Amino acid sequence: MSRSNRRLRVGFTLVELLVVIAIIGVLIALLLPAVQQAREAARRTQCLNNLKQVGLSLHNFHDTYREFPPSRIEYGYLGWAAFLLPFMEQNALYDSLDMKATYASQTAAAQQAAIPGYVCPSRHGVGDMATTLEAINGSVSTDAGPVWDYASCDGDSGDDAKLRRVTSTGMLIIAEGNHTKYKSLTKMASVTDGLSNTIAIGEKHIRQVNLLSETTGGDGPVLSGWAYTSMRAAGPGYPLAKGTTDTVSGVEKLVFGSFHPGVVNFVLGDASVRSIGTTIDTTNLGYLANRQDGNVISVDY
Numbered sequence: 001m002s003r004s005n006r007r008l009r010v011g012f013t014l015v016e017l018l019v020v021i022a023i024i025g026v027l028i029a030l031l032l033p034a035v036q037q038a039r040e041a042a043r044r045t046q047c048l049n050n051l052k053q054v055g056l057s058l059h060n061f062h063d064t065y066r067e068f069p070p071s072r073i074e075y076g077y078l079g080w081a082a083f084l085l086p087f088m089e090q091n092a093l094y095d096s097l098d099m100k101a102t103y104a105s106q107t108a109a110a111q112q113a114a115i116p117g118y119v120c121p122s123r124h125g126v127g128d129m130a131t132t133l134e135a136i137n138g139s140v141s142t143d144a145g146p147v148w149d150y151a152s153c154d155g156d157s158g159d160d161a162k163l164r165r166v167t168s169t170g171m172l173i174i175a176e177g178n179h180t181k182y183k184s185l186t187k188m189a190s191v192t193d194g195l196s197n198t199i200a201i202g203e204k205h206i207r208q209v210n211l212l213s214e215t216t217g218g219d220g221p222v223l224s225g226w227a228y229t230s231m232r233a234a235g236p237g238y239p240l241a242k243g244t245t246d247t248v249s250g251v252e253k254l255v256f257g258s259f260h261p262g263v264v265n266f267v268l269g270d271a272s273v274r275s276i277g278t279t280i281d282t283t284n285l286g287y288l289a290n291r292q293d294g295n296v297i298s299v300d301y
Helices: 014-065 091-095 282-289
Strands: 129-131 134-136 139-141 144-146 150-153 176-178 181-183 199-203 263-268 273-277
Touching: 014 150, 014 199, 014 263, 014 273
Parallel strands: none
Antiparallel strands: 129 144, 134 139, 150 199, 176 181, 199 263, 263 273
16 A cells, blocks of 8 residues: 555545534624623713713803803704813813804804714714704704714703793703893702702714704704704603614604613713613603702612
8 A cells, every 4th residue: 555545634524614613603693792782881881971071061160150051042053062162171162162153153163073072982983974954943954063962951841832941940951041142040059859869961862763864853963052952851751762763752852862772871960970771760750850840769760
């Protein structure tokens, strides 16, 4: 017998190769959900950290001006996110704004500035851009700029007659007056239910199909003060959205929601942050949204 015939053959058979591939596939299927969950946990933590900084900025604003910023001034002007810029390490951007001018009349550079602290990483990236198209009282705003993910809680009713009035029950509400002379109406003393019992700002609900869409009203530019862009309500009739496809019985642009499974992140008046489950009773949710109704939740929500 020749030496070549005695030589051993080394290698995988087709069956062995298929078995190895199947094992690798099973391992990937087992590990991938854990990796995705870990990534989402990190993104949710970053979102909470962002809201924490927003809450601290509210306190620094109050220390400086002895009042909280308004949720917005009037139609077409700037919102609370613009007022907090100096306390979010965005002094240069703030200095470039005309706080008494409309959003549309601000410089292009100011309109296009992306602000990482106002973005939830579970929803989209800091650089995402959009143009919003929103009909309000027969007028249409087509403001361009980076979208964002947080909104002030203007109270426990999303009815237009209450949400956009100086009588709103939230911690941050619309200013009294107009852009030439306005006055914020809330301060720490106004929150008689206690700062730790009152929602200040939370994640706004944007359905996934409306992300970065011209036809969405709630996914507007970060500095704009249009109602559906900068504010939300919470309470009976205005529950937390249960997922990214929830139409919330036709009030989707008025409620809070998130891309985090089962929870929505909020910062309270004392700058503490909470992840509130989407199944919270709406009566209790309304108590948290109203700064002065005398109802304080004693149970863990």
